[in-house]
Amino acid sequence: MPRQCWAASLGGCNRISGEHVIPRAVLEASGQRSVSTEGLARMPTGTVGTSAMTANILCNHHNSLLSPLDETLAALQRWQVAMGKPGAQHELRLHGPRLERAVLKLFLGTLASGWGAAAPTLRQFDLEVVRSVFGTTPVPMGCGLSVGHNTWNSRQRSMEVAVSTLNSSMADGTVQPQCVVVVLNGLPLLFSTSPTLLADIRSFKPKVDFGQGLALDLAAMEFQYHPSTFICDMNGQNYRLLLDWPT
Numbered sequence: 001m002p003r004q005c006w007a008a009s010l011g012g013c014n015r016i017s018g019e020h021v022i023p024r025a026v027l028e029a030s031g032q033r034s035v036s037t038e039g040l041a042r043m044p045t046g047t048v049g050t051s052a053m054t055a056n057i058l059c060n061h062h063n064s065l066l067s068p069l070d071e072t073l074a075a076l077q078r079w080q081v082a083m084g085k086p087g088a089q090h091e092l093r094l095h096g097p098r099l100e101r102a103v104l105k106l107f108l109g110t111l112a113s114g115w116g117a118a119a120p121t122l123r124q125f126d127l128e129v130v131r132s133v134f135g136t137t138p139v140p141m142g143c144g145l146s147v148g149h150n151t152w153n154s155r156q157r158s159m160e161v162a163v164s165t166l167n168s169s170m171a172d173g174t175v176q177p178q179c180v181v182v183v184l185n186g187l188p189l190l191f192s193t194s195p196t197l198l199a200d201i202r203s204f205k206p207k208v209d210f211g212q213g214l215a216l217d218l219a220a221m222e223f224q225y226h227p228s229t230f231i232c233d234m235n236g237q238n239y240r241l242l243l244d245w246p247t
């Protein structure tokens with residue numbers, strides 16, 4: 001398999017990096033050397049070492065340009081891991097478009113690495129999609145990030161990192177990934193490529209399969225598109241995630 005940077009259409013590539021499909025900073029946010037993962041085809045479900053989770057899908061240049069996105073996801077993960085512990089911050093404010101781009105980067109990484117359990121492997125993407133990750137083209141209105149209400153039961157909440165895609169079968173027989181659902185410590189983040197996806201989810205009630213028999217009903221999760229405030233209730237304590245969406 002040729003090693004190729006998925007951002008090659010932007011030009012300026014240098015040496016391919018050992019990119020983490022799930023950002024290393026996210027994996028390390030819990031302060032452990034391994035994480036519990038589900039929904040990655042090339043990884044055993046269960047606990048895996050963080051050093052094992054690399055794929056040759058981005059060059060060093062493009063990888064380093066995107067490190068602020070990884071840090072945004074890591075900040076969210078660290079905040080969640082600290083919940084309920086002494087000194088935990090009850091509020092986290094993030095830049096919404098940056099979090100959105102971070103989830104899109106993870107989506108493309110999952111597809112480029114072939115790690116998505118049910119998704120096709122795609123090596124290259126439309127230039128506009130790649131530019132969206134780098135913030136030079138806006139994510140089309142109605143597409144992008146939605147956040148799910150916290151409907152996890154205790155077992156699901158134990159998932160530290162879970163990734164799955166929802167795919168459509170096209171008339172020509174190909175499978176087209178429509179969205180990714182990334183679950184960080186029980187918080188579902190969905191990136192949609194279609195403005196009608198949330199309405200479709202309510203109508204068709206699809207399930208996403210995270211492996212190990214764990215399939216989640218997306219309709220039951222009540223995703224909110226571009227929410228500004230997300231309140232997580234944990235052991236009677238409120239934790240507020242604030243997302244800024246500049247107009």
Ligand SMILES: [Zn+2]
Binds near residue numbers: 058061
């Ligand atoms: Zn590159």
